[in-house]
Amino acid sequence: MKTSRFAWVLLAAGLGIFLTLTPARALDQGQVPAIYKNIFVQNGIPLVKKGEKILHPLPSSLRPKYTITMLQGSPKGTAKGFDFLFADREFGLNLNQGTLFYSLWQPAEGRFPLPKYRFDTPIKNGFARLDMDDLKGKFDFIGWEKQKKGMIYYRVADGRGRILYEGRFAFSGNGPFKVDVSVAEGPFVVKVTDSSAVIALKLNRKAPVKIILDKRGFDSPNPAFAHKIPIDMLEPGRSYTYTVAAGGHIETYSLATAPAQGSQKPFTFCFGSDSRNSINSGERNMNGVNAYVLRRAMVLASFKNAAFLQFTGDTMTGYKANIHDQKVQMTAFKRAILPWASRMPVFVGMGNHESLVWAWDDGSEYGLSCDRFPFADQSAEAIFASEFVMPENGPISEDGAWYDPNPHTDGDFPTYKGNVFYYIWGNTAMVVLNTHYLMGPSLPKDKTVGGNLWGYLLDNQIAWLAKTLADLEKNPKIDHIFITQHTPVFPNGGHGRGARSMWFGGSNKFKPVFNSVKPDAKQKIPGCLERRDQYLKILMSAQKLRGVLCGDEHNYSRLLVKEGIPLYDPAKYQPKDPLKITKSFWHITIGTVGAPYYAKVDAPWNLDYPANTDYLKAFSPRKALAFFHVNGKNINLEVVDSLTLELIDQVEFTPVGQ
Numbered sequence: 164m165k166t167s168r169f170a171w172v173l174l175a176a177g178l179g180i181f182l183t184l185t186p187a188r189a190l191d192q193g194q195v196p197a198i199y200k201n202i203f204v205q206n207g208i209p210l211v212k213k214g215e216k217i218l219h220p221l222p223s224s225l226r227p228k229y230t231i232t233m234l235q236g237s238p239k240g241t242a243k244g245f246d247f248l249f250a251d252r253e254f255g256l257n258l259n260q261g262t263l264f265y266s267l268w269q270p271a272e273g274r275f276p277l278p279k280y281r282f283d284t285p286i287k288n289g290f291a292r293l294d295m296d297d298l299k300g301k302f303d304f305i306g307w308e309k310q311k312k313g314m315i316y317y318r319v320a321d322g323r324g325r326i327l328y329e330g331r332f333a334f335s336g337n338g339p340f341k342v343d344v345s346v347a348e349g350p351f352v353v354k355v356t357d358s359s360a361v362i363a364l365k366l367n368r369k370a371p372v373k374i375i376l377d378k379r380g381f382d383s384p385n386p387a388f389a390h391k392i393p394i395d396m397l398e399p400g401r402s403y404t405y406t407v408a409a410g411g412h413i414e415t416y417s418l419a420t421a422p423a424q425g426s427q428k429p430f431t432f433c434f435g436s437d438s439r440n441s442i443n444s445g446e447r448n449m450n451g452v453n454a455y456v457l458r459r460a461m462v463l464a465s466f467k468n469a470a471f472l473q474f475t476g477d478t479m480t481g482y483k484a485n486i487h488d489q490k491v492q493m494t495a496f497k498r499a500i501l502p503w504a505s506r507m508p509v510f511v512g513m514g515n516h517e518s519l520v521w522a523w524d525d526g527s528e529y530g531l532s533c534d535r536f537p538f539a540d541q542s543a544e545a546i547f548a549s550e551f552v553m554p555e556n557g558p559i560s561e562d563g564a565w566y567d568p569n570p571h572t573d574g575d576f577p578t579y580k581g582n583v584f585y586y587i588w589g590n591t592a593m594v595v596l597n598t599h600y601l602m603g604p605s606l607p608k609d610k611t612v613g614g615n616l617w618g619y620l621l622d623n624q625i626a627w628l629a630k631t632l633a634d635l636e637k638n639p640k641i642d643h644i645f646i647t648q649h650t651p652v653f654p655n656g657g658h659g660r661g662a663r664s665m666w667f668g669g670s671n672k673f674k675p676v677f678n679s680v681k682p683d684a685k686q687k688i689p690g691c692l693e694r695r696d697q698y699l700k701i702l703m704s705a706q707k708l709r710g711v712l713c714g715d716e717h718n719y720s721r722l723l724v725k726e727g728i729p730l731y732d733p734a735k736y737q738p739k740d741p742l743k744i745t746k747s748f749w750h751i752t753i754g755t756v757g758a759p760y761y762a763k764v765d766a767p768w769n770l771d772y773p774a775n776t777d778y779l780k781a782f783s784p785r786k787a788l789a790f791f792h793v794n795g796k797n798i799n800l801e802v803v804d805s806l807t808l809e810l811i812d813q814v815e816f817t818p819v820g821q
């Protein structure tokens with residue numbers, strides 16, 4: 164691998180100054196995935212040959228707009244308080260203007276420590292000063308003056324008032340002040356099973372961490388920023404208090420393990436997705452996240468004692484061409500689900516907005532783009548895995564499939580690690596799929612580079628799904644199976660047209676584009692609706708399947724998939740041997756945790772709704788969150804408006820369609 168770095172010099176228009184653009188890492192030709200075509204590397208930068216034209220990366224591919232280093236402001240203790248510098252020298256970034264909001268708070272204040280920002284100070288030329296005199300006397304509700312330690316929570320907004328970041332740090336002293344080792348992000352309780360869990364967190368600087376649970380200590384002794392601490396030998400269906408000790412500070416939360424596999428004990432889980440930003444106003448856009456609605460959803464989930472939240476994609480606006488920008492937005496999502504996610508596991512799947520790309524300037528708004536590479540550490544899938552700690556029991560990758568350009572070596576495809584998986588809660592299994600694996604956002608319109616389609620499940624994921632469903636079907640401890648994926652199989656609003664769901668607007672003509680598939684082998688790739696039918700056939704083999712839970716469309720819809728449901732638009736595609744649905748299941752879409760709403764759009768299964776409710780039973784653009792009340796063999800669905808707490812829909816989920 165080439166390690167030399169180089170600098171791009173660009174005349175900053177209008178300013179008359181030079182900015183240095185330094186790509187994160189110079190590439191060589193050997194790092195361009197063999198599945199892509201027309202990409203060549205020059206001076207460490209990937210370029211695209213499109214016809215006679217050479218396309219260069221959009222500047223955003225090479226230089227971030229924001230980094231975590233810049234936005235967290237590197238607070239430093241002074242005699243009077245703290246100085247912040249909102250800058251990142253590596254990329255020449257500086258937050259010229261803005262506002263720093265801040266407050267004291269303490270993790271022990273209630274089950275869900277939420278800061279109430281009380282003061283603000285301007286950010287000028289990247290610099291801000293926090294005066295601890297502001298937080299004395301009648302504002303010192305945590306007793307820091309006496310204890311000589313405490314915690315500052317803060318919010319960073321830019322010069323136009325847009326919220327960019329929320330952070331916190333622990334401090335000691337009462338003048339001079341010192342920033343201590345602090346939990347900057349987390350703790351998150353993740354990968355919870357009936358006997359184990361993982362506590363994941365990030366610190367403000369490299370240090371060891373210790374978890375104390377039930378008088379047992381779990382050390383993460385190596386000084387590091389990020390820690391994932393496995394907790395084992397837990398009893399099923401039990402609550403545990405746990406304490407995080409980092410530096411001289413401790414925080415205490417609790418977690419609950421899953422019931423024993425096969426348990427008939429009632430529990431509730433909730434489902435939602437799509438919390439990307441809506442309008443550019445206040446918390447509805449906290450750096451790509453609709454933190455206003457997402458936090459309401461977390462409050463509601465916790466108030467209703469949900470055991471876990473399944474959140475399947477579009478955590479943030481994303482689609483970035485830069486790893487730092489993507490991580491900043493994912494951090495905003497993680498900040499918004501805290502502190503509830505310190506107690507309740509949130510299982511996250513990938514959507515189209517988790518896409519992370521190389522984008523080349525072809526004159527269009529977003530450019531020509533493909534999943535970013537090298538896949539091992541820069542793909543959408545790799546960055547998702549680095550930010551979200553999820554189970555890793557899915558397929559490995561598409562390596563080894565017949566279209567693998569190098570069948571005997573790995574690394575020709577991104578990982579499925581942490582983005583395709585399943586987990587079991589009592590008598591219920593949740594299978595999480597990735598309908599956006601290796602997605603090339605420019606497809607199917609522009610095949611210059613290639614990649615996978617939105618909503619197309621490739622062979623290895625399909626094979627894994629078939630095997631996993633067969634195993635769960637045979638498992639006597641499992642009564643109910645759910646599948647969750649970001650894009651709907653049956654769109655009802657927003658994604659009914661075009662290749663932006665598993666319906667592909669009714670067309671079968673779209674296929675993934677891989678350079679390794681020669682023209683005479685193209686017919687071996689099933690068309691997009693043929694692949695959907697293969698997938699549906701696998702679903703129908705699972706008698707325990709109760710529902711497919713989707714997002715992507717920013718509305719709530721409940722569709723009964725049953726015998727007779729129209730599966731084709733004969734004007735576009737009608738196979739000789741059409742698939743027939745032989746097993747009923749619910750298809751639930753809830754992409755309503757913040758993203759802008761969609762109205763209903765006609766599709767073969769929803770014509771004349773609401774006069775005709777043969778298949779589509781409910782539709783709403785409200786900010787819905789679904790609660791599945793599992794009680795042994797029975798499940799009840801309750802859908803609640805997370806803003807008004809009104810009931811939107813309620814139905815006996817089992818037996819399906821009765």
Ligand SMILES: [Fe+2]
Binds near residue numbers: 514515649715716
């Ligand atoms: Fe989406």
